[in-house]
Amino acid sequence: xxxxxxxxxxxxxxxxxxxxxxxxxxxxxxxNSTEGVLKSLVQLEAWSSGAPxxxxxxxxAGAGTQTAGLAFGGGNPGDLTATEEYNGSGWANGGALNxxxxxxAGAGTQTAGLAFxxxxxxxTATEEYxxxxxTTSPGSMSTARRALGGAGIQTAAIGFGGFSTVRTNATEEYxxxxxxxxxxxxxxxxxxTGCGTLTAGLAFGGDADSSPPTVSTTSTEEYNGTxxxxxxxxxxxxxxLGGAGIQTSALAFGGQNAPATNLxxxxxxxxxTTSPxxxxxxxxxxxxxxxxxxxxxxxxxxGPALSVTEEYNFGTTTVTAAAWSSGGALSxxxxxxxxxxxxxxxxxxxxxxxxxTNATEEYxxxxxTxGGTYPASYTRMGTAGILTAGLAFGGGNPFGxxxxxEYxxxxxTxGGAFPLSYAxLGGAGTQTAGLSVGxxxxxxxxxxxxxxxxxxxxxxxxxxxxxxxxxxxxSAGIQTAAxxxxxxxxxxxTEEYxxxxxxxxxxxxxxQSFGGRSLNGTQDNWITxxxxxxxxxxxxxxxxxxWSTRPSLATGRYSSAGAGTASxxxxxxxxxxxxxxxxxxxxxxxxxxxxxxxxxxx
Numbered sequence: 001x002x003x004x005x006x007x008x009x010x011x012x013x014x015x016x017x018x019x020x021x022x023x024x025x026x027x028x029x030x031x032n033s034t035e036g037v038l039k040s041l042v043q044l045e046a047w048s049s050g051a052p053x054x055x056x057x058x059x060x061a062g063a064g065t066q067t068a069g070l071a072f073g074g075g076n077p078g079d080l081t082a083t084e085e086y087n088g089s090g091w092a093n094g095g096a097l098n099x100x101x102x103x104x105a106g107a108g109t110q111t112a113g114l115a116f117x118x119x120x121x122x123x124t125a126t127e128e129y130x131x132x133x134x135t136t137s138p139g140s141m142s143t144a145r146r147a148l149g150g151a152g153i154q155t156a157a158i159g160f161g162g163f164s165t166v167r168t169n170a171t172e173e174y175x176x177x178x179x180x181x182x183x184x185x186x187x188x189x190x191x192x193t194g195c196g197t198l199t200a201g202l203a204f205g206g207d208a209d210s211s212p213p214t215v216s217t218t219s220t221e222e223y224n225g226t227x228x229x230x231x232x233x234x235x236x237x238x239x240x241l242g243g244a245g246i247q248t249s250a251l252a253f254g255g256q257n258a259p260a261t262n263l264x265x266x267x268x269x270x271x272x273t274t275s276p277x278x279x280x281x282x283x284x285x286x287x288x289x290x291x292x293x294x295x296x297x298x299x300x301x302x303g304p305a306l307s308v309t310e311e312y313n314f315g316t317t318t319v320t321a322a323a324w325s326s327g328g329a330l331s332x333x334x335x336x337x338x339x340x341x342x343x344x345x346x347x348x349x350x351x352x353x354x355x356x357t358n359a360t361e362e363y364x365x366x367x368x369t370x371g372g373t374y375p376a377s378y379t380r381m382g383t384a385g386i387l388t389a390g391l392a393f394g395g396g397n398p399f400g401x402x403x404x405x406e407y408x409x410x411x412x413t414x415g416g417a418f419p420l421s422y423a424x425l426g427g428a429g430t431q432t433a434g435l436s437v438g439x440x441x442x443x444x445x446x447x448x449x450x451x452x453x454x455x456x457x458x459x460x461x462x463x464x465x466x467x468x469x470x471x472x473x474x475s476a477g478i479q480t481a482a483x484x485x486x487x488x489x490x491x492x493x494t495e496e497y498x499x500x501x502x503x504x505x506x507x508x509x510x511x512q513s514f515g516g517r518s519l520n521g522t523q524d525n526w527i528t529x530x531x532x533x534x535x536x537x538x539x540x541x542x543x544x545x546x547w548s549t550r551p552s553l554a555t556g557r558y559s560s561a562g563a564g565t566a567s568x569x570x571x572x573x574x575x576x577x578x579x580x581x582x583x584x585x586x587x588x589x590x591x592x593x594x595x596x597x598x599x600x601x602x
Contacts, residue, residue, distance in 0.1 A: 012038070037598045043314060044594055045277045047264070048321035050298065050309035051090035051539075051549040054509055055082045058303035061106030061115060061150070062242075062288030066311055068110040069290040069298050070094070070129070073118060075102035076305040083134070085110055086290075086298065089322070089589065090541055090548030091309070093509065095133035099125045105150030105159050105194075106288070112154040114174070119146035122164060126174070128154055139178035143170050147240075149194030149203050151223075156198040158182060158223065163190040167209040171228070173198060183227035187219040193243035193252070193289065199225035200247040202267070205255060207239040216257040220272070222247055232271035236263050240284065242299050244291030251294045251312065253279060253287075254302060260284035264312070266294045281308045320590045323551050324539075327570070327583035328367035332359055335575045338383035338392050338427075339561030340407075340519055343570045343585055345387040346563035347371060347407070350378045353579060356397050360407070362387060363570065363583070372411035376403060380472065382425030382436050384455075384519060389431040391415070391455065396423030399443060404460070406431055416459040422449065426475035426484050428519065432457035433479040435497070438487060440471035447471065448489030452497070454479055464501040468493050472513040476526035483523045483542065486512045486531070494542065496523055506546040510538060516562025516571045527586065529553055530560030530571045539586070541566060555582045 060074030069086035104118030113129035148162025155176035192206025201223035241255025248269030283302030291297030337351030344365030360371035378395030390407035426437030434455035473487025480499035494505035515531025524544025536556035560574030567588030
């Protein structure tokens with residue numbers, strides 16, 4: 001009978017406690033003398049949902065890694081120049097390609113990317129990315145083609161296969177300035193994918209040039225910088241698939257072989273193994289991939305014109321993707337209510353039902369119950385604070401007012417009067433250090449106010465003025481470190497407050513107002529959602545510099561109330577298109593280390 005030492009080449013370790021669990025621990029066996037048990041660790045693999053692309057598309061190219069990915073080009077249905085960058089949480093806009101195209105190839109990293117070929121009509125154009133903009137290279141491919149494979153880095157890349165006027169097996173090598181001929185593929189094909197480097201490349205799958213005209217091939221070939229040689233065949237032949245990794249550690253996923261497939265296979269440099277992890281969304285064509293090896297990758301978009309992103313992880317940790325989930329329904333459907341507090345201790349007040357209400361509801365993380373009655377019926381109030389120390393001010397019925405009221409978790413009491421009769425105010429901070437942002441003086445002027453006021457728990461005083469007047473903007477943070485985005489008049493502009501003055505921040509992804517926001521989020525970590533943007537389900541996050549996408553709401557709506565933090569937010573009510581009672585809870589991505597498993601001994 002085989003013994004562990006003969007299989008692993010080492011003896012079973014005798015340890016007082018479990019070792020640090022990481023990829024090197026996988027498959028090891030040890031005896032925990034303190035617990036008196038034999039243990040081992042098995043790695044897990046799975047795809048999880050990531051934040052969607054800003055621009056839905058297919059037939060695009062990808063590059064980079066799971067936490068620093070790049071997506072560019074593609075079609076929806078016309079050719080696109082759009083580039084997006086992934087930071088591990090969401091997608092942000094990058095610089096546009098100079099030549100719009102789909103069915104192109106990509107290589108390199110997020111800060112040193114390469115785009116080449118594409119069509120139809122087929123092009124030879126090559127562009128280089130520096131992390132912010134694309135520059136057209138003087139070096140063009142010798143053969144105009146589309147649906148080719150690509151691999152390598154910006155200064156040492158290869159393009160292979162694809163379709164020119166017919167399927168081709170031609171390979172070309174790029175040195176950062178010019179393309180030259182390389183060794184031809186053994187199997188002529190189009191709609192293939194690739195990964196690796198110039199001197200250790202990998203080509204797999206595709207539509208082979210044989211009879212009948214469309215044959216999804218299992219062929220894998222390895223490149224050594226000069227010539228291609230046969231590698232281990234895919235278990236499932238397919239074309240228009242995604243790929244990531246290097247020659248000795250690659251992934252193949254998605255694609256089609258008659259029906260769409262959500263299958264994943266991993267390559268170890270010799271053979272492919274079908275993974276138990278399958279894509280949540282099967283994509284028959286045009287998806288892109290990114291990733292450094294076969295333990296962490298991105299599957300990006302795909303046909304027909306999707307914005308779906310999925311993350312693959314294999315190892316000793318489990319990634320739970322960020323997501324919205326259903327919560328308890330509001331007792332009263334409403335829009336334009338004010339929200340404050342946390343995800344499991346939040347509140348909404350006022351709003352339109354369709355009549356304007358003075359009702360408050362409190363949320364405990366699972367259900368809503370009646371709270372204290374507001375002094376008057378208003379909609380579009382500014383709000384701040386937590387459930388047991390809340391603040392509401394201004395609001396309309398139908399025009400603005402000067403009411404300020406403080407909440408103690410059960411009842412409202414009068415606070416210092418707001419300086420102006422405003423509605424549609426942004427709010428941030430706490431009950432004793434609150435901040436109002438912009439506002440609407442309708443029916444008088446200004447509609448888009450740039451005035452801000454600070455509250456000290458008893459009275460309001462003037463604060464620094466916004467650079468751009470706006471109302472119904474989305475705000476977060478504290479009185480001395482706040483931020484606001486969008487609003488009527490604000491477009492996509494973000495401004496940041498330091499307690500005395502406002503300065504320009506990152507540009508939002510969509511023009512939006514009248515929506516939820518993580519009121520207790522911070523200036524450099526907050527999210528917005530449930531707004532009157534073109535996509536009512538759209539969610540975006542801010543890191544203090546730039547905005548990127550987050551998973552979308554399950555129920556698209558606008559004029560929702562918001563509360564909570566960037567990783568534990570609450571969205572309640574809104575218009576979808578009728579007055580809504582829907583509540584959703586947002587949970588940010590979490591990573592947990594898998595525990596060791598106890599082994600039985602017989």
